[in-house]
Amino acid sequence: MRSRHAGPESAGADPEPAGSDHTGRGGRKHSGLxxxxxxxxIILGVAIVLSFLIKTFLFKAFxxxxxxxxxxxxxxxRIFVNLFxxxxxxxxxxxxVVFKDTKGWLPPAPPASTNPVTDVLEFIGLLPDTSQQHLIKRVIGLPGDHVVCCDAGGHLTVNGQALTEPYVNPAEVPRVVPxxxxVPEGDIWVMGDNRNHSADSRYHEALQPGSxxxxxxDVEGQAAVxxxxxxxxxxLDSYPDTFKNVPAPK
Known part of the structure; x- marks a missing residue:
């Protein structure tokens, strides 16, 4: 008897129906997609959660x-503010520092146009916060400090120590506003670096004592970057050398 040689069908696997190979690749492609x-x-979700946590507890954009x-x-x-x-x-x-305008230093803001996308991006911290009116100034006096303008040389003094202020805008000679x-307990005294164009503590104190x-x-945080x-x-520099000789308030 002549022996029969095994053909391709005898390799132990049943032949696949026509078109089955194409269907398998399509399934794998769909699964991979x-x-x-x-x-x-997942990556976007983690990024959004991290951005929200950073904006809430670490840094906030303005x-x-x-x-x-x-x-x-x-x-x-655009700056990042250190919330610590x-x-x-x-x-x-x-x-x-950035602080909320709770005393009405700024004129009333016009009604903001509603943009859900912008609102969401601000809420999670991917856009600077415009939800409230804020101001930014430099801290000159801390609680208890005695701040005076000006001495015979035209310098601010804090607790009797005259300040040399390298951060003040050199393009203009600051007007003297005596x-x-x-500074009361729980408050600070703030001034803008562009002294002739800053409605800061000096300006509002002159309008109404105590204001x-x-x-x-009201301080949101320290402007860091x-x-x-x-x-x-x-x-951003805090210029510690400018204030290093200021004595503690009496």
Whole structure:
């Protein structure tokens, strides 16, 4: 008898129906696409959660709407504010701070146009916060400090110590606006670096005595970094040498 040689069908696997190989590849492609989409969704979800947590507990983004802090900050700069200060760590003289306008220093804001996308991005911290009116100034006096303008040389004094202020806008000679205040407990005294263009503590104290102080409870945090535009990225200096010889308040 002639032996029969095994053909391809005898390899132990049943032949697949026509078109089955194409169907298998399509299933794998579909499964791979879904896995990729799941990974992207997870990454986006984690990024959004992290952004929200950072904005809530660590850093918050703001933009600069005016020239009151030139040359330190230019109009339309974007900054990050350190929320640990003063919530967890004390403020220092020379710190640049963002605070809520609870005393009406700013004119009433026009009604904001409703944009759900912008609102969501602001809420999670991917856009600067415009939900409330805020101001940004430099801390000159802490609670208990005696701040005076000016001595015979035209310098501010804090607790009797004259200040040399390298952060003040060198393009203009600051106008002398006399004042003599002692900062109440729980408040600070703030001034803009662009002295001739800053409606700060001096201005409001002159309008109504007692209204020039800012409550520590209104301070959002210390401005730490310029984040935008790219050519201005830098950390913000508190100029500790300017205040190192200021004695403690009596």
């Amino acid at each position: 879904m896995a990729w989409l799941r990974e992207i969704a 933009y600069i709407p005016s020239e009151s802090m030139v040359p330190t900050l230019e109009e339309n700069d 200060i003063p919530r967890n760590f004390p403020l220092h003289r020379g710190d640049v 004042f003599d205040v002692t 020039g102080f800012v409550s520590l409870g 310029i984040a935008w535009p790219l050519n201005r990225i830098r950390t």
